[in-house]
Amino acid sequence: MLCQVCKEHTATIHLTEISHGQRTEIHICEQCAQKQGIVVKNQVPLNELLSTLLSSQGQEESAAPGVAGAVQDEVCPFCGMTLKKFSQKSLLGCPHDYEVFDQPLRALITRSQAGHTRHAGKVPSRAPRAMRNHVEVVRLRRRLDAAVQAEDYEVAAQIRDQLRKLQ
Amino acid sequence: MRPTELSDHVSQWFDGSGPGADIVISSRIRLARNVAGYEFCPCLTTARKSEVLQRLRETLLALDLGQELFFIDLNAASTLEQNLLVERHLISRQHARAAGPRGAVIAHDESFTAMINEEDHLRIQVFQTGLQLAACWERINRIDDLIEQHVEYAFDPEYGYLTACPTNVGTGIRVSVMLHLPGLKMTGQIEKLFNTARDTDLAVRGLFGEGTEAVGDFFQLSNQVTLGPAEDQIVSNFTDMVVPKIVEYETLAREKLLKTQPDKLDDKIQRALALLRSARLISSQEALFLLSHVRMGVHLRRIEGVSVATLNELFMLTQPAHLQARQGKPLDPDHRDALRAQMIRSRLCQN
Numbered sequence: 001m002l003c004q005v006c007k008e009h010t011a012t013i014h015l016t017e018i019s020h021g022q023r024t025e026i027h028i029c030e031q032c033a034q035k036q037g038i039v040v041k042n043q044v045p046l047n048e049l050l051s052t053l054l055s056s057q058g059q060e061e062s063a064a065p066g067v068a069g070a071v072q073d074e075v076c077p078f079c080g081m082t083l084k085k086f087s088q089k090s091l092l093g094c095p096h097d098y099e100v101f102d103q104p105l106r107a108l109i110t111r112s113q114a115g116h117t118r119h120a121g122k123v124p125s126r127a128p129r130a131m132r133n134h135v136e137v138v139r140l141r142r143r144l145d146a147a148v149q150a151e152d153y154e155v156a157a158q159i160r161d162q163l164r165k166l167q
Numbered sequence: 168m169r170p171t172e173l174s175d176h177v178s179q180w181f182d183g184s185g186p187g188a189d190i191v192i193s194s195r196i197r198l199a200r201n202v203a204g205y206e207f208c209p210c211l212t213t214a215r216k217s218e219v220l221q222r223l224r225e226t227l228l229a230l231d232l233g234q235e236l237f238f239i240d241l242n243a244a245s246t247l248e249q250n251l252l253v254e255r256h257l258i259s260r261q262h263a264r265a266a267g268p269r270g271a272v273i274a275h276d277e278s279f280t281a282m283i284n285e286e287d288h289l290r291i292q293v294f295q296t297g298l299q300l301a302a303c304w305e306r307i308n309r310i311d312d313l314i315e316q317h318v319e320y321a322f323d324p325e326y327g328y329l330t331a332c333p334t335n336v337g338t339g340i341r342v343s344v345m346l347h348l349p350g351l352k353m354t355g356q357i358e359k360l361f362n363t364a365r366d367t368d369l370a371v372r373g374l375f376g377e378g379t380e381a382v383g384d385f386f387q388l389s390n391q392v393t394l395g396p397a398e399d400q401i402v403s404n405f406t407d408m409v410v411p412k413i414v415e416y417e418t419l420a421r422e423k424l425l426k427t428q429p430d431k432l433d434d435k436i437q438r439a440l441a442l443l444r445s446a447r448l449i450s451s452q453e454a455l456f457l458l459s460h461v462r463m464g465v466h467l468r469r470i471e472g473v474s475v476a477t478l479n480e481l482f483m484l485t486q487p488a489h490l491q492a493r494q495g496k497p498l499d500p501d502h503r504d505a506l507r508a509q510m511i512r513s514r515l516c517q518n
Contacts, residue, residue, distance in 0.1 A: 012358075079210040091286065093210035095201070095321040095329045098336075105333060109326075109394065112334050114368050116395025119327025121338040122308070124315050127322060134324045139397060 003029035170248040174492035178277040183475040185297020189466040192345040196303040199287040199339035201321040207331035217268040227272040250488035337394030349384040349463040350420030383455035436464030448504040
């Protein structure tokens, strides 16, 4: 099927819109979709994502040289990792890197983890109780949000009680 | 145990007996873990790598999993042995090719394997035949608890389990299913699957995971997001939503083919079978394609007298390293193609 707009390329994007009971179908190619501002979600390879983030930091650098410049040149005192090295292989050098490169990593993690920045899963049983509670609170809050959204107030009340006990 | 001893039989999780195994060949869950107090593998010196290897090896071999566990020193293993383990999905290609102290601990029935000093210090995996992800999670979670009694993992209250690559951080979990989707491929709907997967943050890969192409209508579907949702949520998303939908589409596609193009379908299946029964030289790629069509034919009852177990066996045992291990020596591609054709002929003509 050819793109309805340019009538040149194959239509790879098929949209169905229903508005006021009227159903319209649009078949267009990726180029025309982009021109029309239709966003197609793509999986961006990590190193590409990282270089984009680093270069956008470079731009900030010219605006505020001190701050971003310091971030870019930072070397992890524990393993010698730098952001430049990381961007080449997409692998960190040690657990401390998550703190040392906190800001750029946070941006990267948010992007590659569908907007999530907090762990709400398993916690090692040997981890201190406070740490276990911390993750449990995140998990319960998330479940509470879901329950409220689903208007399941009975479950929401139960979760709220559990949260109160933990906090 | 030598890896080459594995070359004459199929891994249990690949025997095609599990629930829904006509479409979902197998289920796998992997957890990525790192030992606290050590640099991640890319920055770890050889001496410290040996230390990590030694510690994890001891801990893993002492696990009580109700069956024998073997350690394979990958630094000392031959290329053929390494390739054999890759072909059986017990280790990754990267793990095979890497250098330095590294190894694998493998359960006798191959339903559990652990890679030591791959991208992370420890990557444990559990396999099951068919769609059995909940069982995989239950088992791997228990094994992880057992290991954790002896090893302190790198863990952060905010980011969870810390991994060398931030794309694995949080749960460190990779849930995946191996799918056989000839119907969607033949009806030209496979693109739709790719797009849907992309929109829902899932990755579709080839038979051997990351960086491999999909051949012979086999695909691996896995989660991309490891931070945020809890492990059981990620698992139930697969078991309750994603996989049943794909199975439904594949089943519909096969039914549609049967109804609207039975001749085309039969032609594809019967040609594949005839080729496999007559060819004198066959590459592993071609074998994969043809076996894939025959496999669909068996499930749609268009072929009689060939069992899925036989086909799965041929899928696994006709791979290059398997053929060479059985012969006990390296063989050039032509020789392998002849041997492969002979093996397939003898198995498929018996019936």
